[in-house]
Each structure stands twice: as C-alpha cells, then as structure tokens.
Amino acid sequence: MKKILALALAAALALSLAACGGATSAPASTPASQPASAPASTPASEPAKADLTFGYIAYDMSDIWNEYSARAFEYAAEQNGVKTVVLDSKNSLEESITAMESLIQQGVDGISIFPISTEQGAQLVKMANEAGIPVTVENFAMDGLEDPGDYIASVACEYDKIGEAAIKWIAEQKEGAKIFFCAGQEGAGVYEKYQEGVDRALAELGDKVEIVSTLHADWLTDKAYNVTTDLISSGTEFDYIFANNDMMAQGCYQALKDAGKEAPIVSTGGSPDGYQMLQDGIEAANMTAPVSIQGVKTFLNLYGKVAEGKDPAEKFTALPVIPVAAGDTSSYIAWDDYAAAYEYLSKG
Template identity: 25%
Template sequence: MKGSKLRLGLGLHMAALMMAGGVLLHAPTAEAKFIAVSVSAEDNFRNILSSHIEAAVDARNDQVYIDSAEDDFDLQLQQVKNYIAAGADAIIIFATGTTEKNRQLFEFAKQVPLVFINTEPVEDMSTMPANTVYVGSNELESGTLEMEELARLANYKGNVALLQGDPTHKAAVLRTKDVEDVVAKYPNMKIVVKETGHWARNEAYKIVSDWLKKGTSFDILAANNDEMAIGSIMAMRDSGKDPKKFLVGGVDATRDALLEMSKGDLAVTVLQDAENQGKDAVDIAYKLINRQKVKNPHWVPFRLVTKENYRQLIKE
C-alpha cells in the first residue's frame, strides 16, 4: 500500500469524517502504521516541514494525516483526542499553547507516543514525561550565526534594524536575544529600531516601508525569519532603495530566500533543516512506537548560508 496524506481544514469535524461506525476511513492495513500530525498554523516553513513529514511516512508505505490547529490550543487538544480515537500509532505536534496548556497534552503520552516539533512545548524539556520527545534546532545557534555573519560583513560597525517574529514564540524570543547579544559585543554597532513582524512577509513590508519613509537610518537588517527578510527587501525596492546597499539577514534558507541571495539582495540566512527535522521526527515516532529509548531533546543543527555556499542547497 502506498502511504497517503489526508488534509482537512476543519479539525473539530475530523473524527466524524475519519470514522464511520467506529471504522477508520482510508485506514491502514494491519501491518501499516498511522501517523497523525497537528500543525499549530500554516505558514511557508511549517508547510515545508509538514511536506517532509509526509514524505518520510510515505517512504515507509504508511499513512499520515495532517491538519492545522489554526493557532487555537483548544482545537489542537480536540485534534489529539480525535487522533487517538481514530487509532493513531503516534502523533506529531507543532505545539500552539502556553507551557501550562501544553502540559495538558502530555497526559495523552500514556496512550500514544507524542513527538513535538518546531516549537518547544515547555521551558524545561527535562520535565517532559516518558513517551514524549522534542525535535527541533537549538535557537541559541540561529540568531547568533545570522548576526555574527552580518557583523563580519559590516566590518563590525553600523546601525541595525531588527524584525522579530511572534513575540509569544520561543524561537522569536531567542533569535532576537541572539541578535541583541551579538550587537552588544561590538562598540561600533547598535540596534536603532526594532518591531514585531509576526513572521509575515506582508507585515515586514509595511514596517520597513514606514522606516524608510520616516528616514530611519540603518545599514543592517536582521530578521527572525526569511519571510520577513524578503518582505523587507521588497519594501526597499518599492521605496526606490537598492537592497544591495543594505546587509539583510534571515533564518530558514527557504527557496524564496535562496532566490533573493542569488540576486545579491539577501546577504545571510541560516538553514533550519526542515528536511531532517521532519525525517527525524518520523524516525523518532517509529522508535517510540517500538518502545526504543530516545534522547530528549533531539537537536538538528542549524547551518549558516551565504553567497559562497547557497548553490549547494539549491542542488539539494
């Protein structure tokens, strides 16, 4: 049987559609496994990550079901309950709640393995119970790699503009702190403006357009992700500015970001390895299903991407 992905936009109705008379529709064979995925919300990076999870399950000829929780913890909680009722062998979760709320999900680890991915579910992952693992990349590396390279390219001087992702997202908090800590090391560098763009290209576009309209002076723009970096570059172009006159950095090394790098408009990005995060999350889910011991957390390293090595990623 070829593995298959099921998608549904209305998570609360998932159980009714997946089950009829107590039987799972499109159910895997007795030998196959069923991996369910609850994505916190859809965006470019999480969609890429989901596609790699799907591919890793498909490679095993098993079944995967992926649904968005639409940034609603109550909906995610209901999805997990429905997945268990539908017979999921393991659940991969992009956590959307606070630490306190996410702890409610841990109770389900008594019934089914839970693999958390992309967003750390709790501050102290040593408190996660048995049958749960976090898969991600250590955010202490991401913003640090980005800003250190931007600083080097700027000869360790200049005004820095900073775009933060969702301020409730731990990755945004840590990436922002990484940038601030690097800038603080160098006497001839300073952060002159900082705003929250919520990871979004269109929000970054509006923010940077406003900065340029007001005449805010900056040489370097460090964004918490590539989508905001791209929005910034678009704003520069539409404001009559040459992006090449700035040093722009992001995180994720998405295809769109690599395209901007090929044009010479994006100076730096950092690969958050979606392919290996997705693959490793699935591998760990199967290990937990088979009651194998797995170290928690499981880190997938970040990689610095510049004009010297970006072509390698395009080939990959």
C-alpha cells in the first residue's frame, strides 16, 4: 500500500534537489585533484555507548553531492563505533519507500534520509515514526511543511546566503564593480533562492556594486559560454562575473579567453573541480559550502539523540559559507576531507 501511495505522489513532487553550485539539470562532475596540504588529523575513535547501527537512505549515489555527504556520514559513524547500512534510492520514489521498509525490518537504531523532495521526505519520516525509529534529515529544511512528521533535525545548504556572500565579497575587492550574473535555471527554486541573497546584498550595499546583466545558463558549461559571448558582443561593460556554479564558471572563462578579455570569476559550492579552478586561476574566489560538513553534522544530530538522548541545539542547521580566494586556499575544506569536516564541527 505504501508503494502505491508513493507512486501516486510522484507526479506531484517537484525535484528541487541541487547541490550547492549545481542542479539536477547539470551532470555530476568528475572529482579533480585535492589540496596538496596535509589532511586534517583524524579524531580519535571513541566507543559508542551501545552497539548501534544507523541506516542511511540516499537520494542518488551517482550524484556527486549526495555521494560525498553519505561518505562523510559513514566516516563520522566509524569514529564513534557505529555500524551503517547505506541504501540508494537512485532518484526513485518507490525505491526510497523500499529502502525505508528494509531498514525498519532490519531494526536499525536510527535513520538519516537524504530526500528527493520535502514532501517525499515527510513521507519517509512518518514511516520511521510509525516504526518508533529516530530519524533525521539532510539537504532540505523541512520546517516549511505543515506536517513534516517528527524528525530530530535537518541540515542543508542555504543558497540565498551563498549569493549574498558572493556579492559582498566582490564589493570588498572592488567598489563600484559592474557584475555580470551568469545565473542557473529558472523555475526549480534554486536560482530563485540565490537571487534573494543577491538582492539582499545589493540593497545593503547601495551603489557600491551593480548587476549590469543577469543571463541564465541553466547550470551548463556550453550555455554559459554562449550567453557570455553574446554579452561581450553586445558591448555591455562588466568587470566581475558571478557564476552560479563551477561548470558555468568554466564556460564564462572560455568565452572571456576566446574574446581576449579578462574579468575575475566568483563561483559557488567548493567542489573538487572548483578547487582545481582556483588553483588554475580560472576562478578568483569560490563561496564554498562543504558537503562533507553536511554529512558529518547529519550523523552527529542522529547520534546525539540515539546514543546520548540529546536534541540538537537548533532544529535546522545551515551549511557554513566559507569564502576561499585563489590567493589563499588555506580555509578550503575538500568535499572528501571528512576528517577536516569533523574537526570543523568539533571546534564549533
């Protein structure tokens, strides 16, 4: 019956899932080389207070953002002596229901879900509630739903804060900067959140910076190349580019290069490819939001409740926005540097 309900809901659920700096319309990137600096020290393992097993329901492990978050969850579990069962929904509503049913049957002590949407997430939460299993959520803020079910906490990226940080960073570098905003795809809600942050920063900064053009490249490298080329041909003057993700930043850079022009490019997310572009001088800065922190924080929310009986201090935690400039990448936390993410949260 639950599978039938899930399929009936499929048409009504919009897939708003997108990694910081990316979206479902953009293909996953191949991880590039990581920082050459020594990795953060691994925290000493401490025995769990009980022999615990946690389940993890992934949205789609072929998605680079979800994969790194799941691995971070597993890493944090290892540090605390907790066993994990990771199940992949493969972007299927029916498979997510099957995964939840499987974890319930296995009698796991807690479950973390990376939903396809908030509505589908609430459905999984309520299934865990019925089974009496504590559940936590990542990648979505669930408080916008009328009835999200009883979940421990959620942790997710807030795109508006990233957009705001990008514009403020540019203003700090060049007062009066004329910015071309190479934006993501309209309609799915991700670009719109970025725009909220951009507008908030502009209102606060006044005439210190100006957006001279906003063109949508839909998260794609080739379309970013085309819209940037068209803007250059139009004669519109700009001296900074805010690219909504690293793939679009690559397209903007190539268009500038082919036109014999230069303009610093600021991107978002802090993916492995983004880090490499900082190293190669393609990006001037990246407003990073390390997904490794999301995975570790999700585990800590679940572990604190199950093993220690503690609720998180906050029902919702936003991923930190960490600006990283090409000239100093010391604050960069790689998506696969789970030890650094664990240490970052331990310090907090």
